[in-house]
Amino acid sequence: MTGATRGIGLEAAKDLLRRSLETHLVLLGRESLAARALPVLRTGSPHVSAIGVDLANKAGIRIAAAEIEDLLDAGELPALAGIVCNAGVHLSSALRTSDDGYELTFAVNVLATHLLLRRLQPHLRAPARIVVTVSDAHFGDLRHTGGTMPAPRWKGPAPAASAPTPRASSQRSTSSTNGPVACPTGSTSSPTTRASSPAPDWPRKRAARCRS
Secondary structure, three states: OEOOOOHHHHHHHHHHHHHOOOOOEEEEEOHHHHHHHHHHHHOOOOOEEEEEOOOOOHHHHHHHHHHHHHHHHOOOOOOEEEEEEOOOOOOOOOOOEOOOOOEHHHHHHHHHHHHHHHHHHHHEEEEEEEEEOOOOHHHOOHHHHOOOOOOOOOOOOOOOOOOOOOOOOOOOOOOOOOOOOOOOOOOEEEEOOOOOOOOOOOOOOOOEEEEO
């Protein structure tokens, strides 16, 4: 079970243990939170253990799931009869990311649940049950949150700055040439003004026509 270290998840875990004294509940969560929840849950049942995991980290989820598989294979856990995914976060913006680069709400609420279920589903033994809880807190109004958290403020991506319009590759020059221009030996020069529509690759500001 994820999200069983506090809040509604902790109360749900207590109820699960009260309903069946044979149930062995494995908590998946941060070690610091699990350390506080274990003594509380063990007052109702000795069959409670914990595996530390950061649900915002894909590698950590794989390691935790592998540890559960090892305990099942070794017979240290009874057959897997259910998976409860209750963990989730609610943030007021989409600016925080997980270690893997995913938006944090998506990483914990969606991706972690998917990875756990895909990995552990083959180990379920009938009759088995999968429970995934969700929250209406994303609506951000009094009816859904009870005023306990602010409404999220989502912003679209900032518009990209428009690229500057490139200047024309050739601009008409207003200058003309009236001075002498060097010509090959044996020829005479006759200075002319620049043509009104020069070729685009003509690089010089002056032009002269040389006649032999």
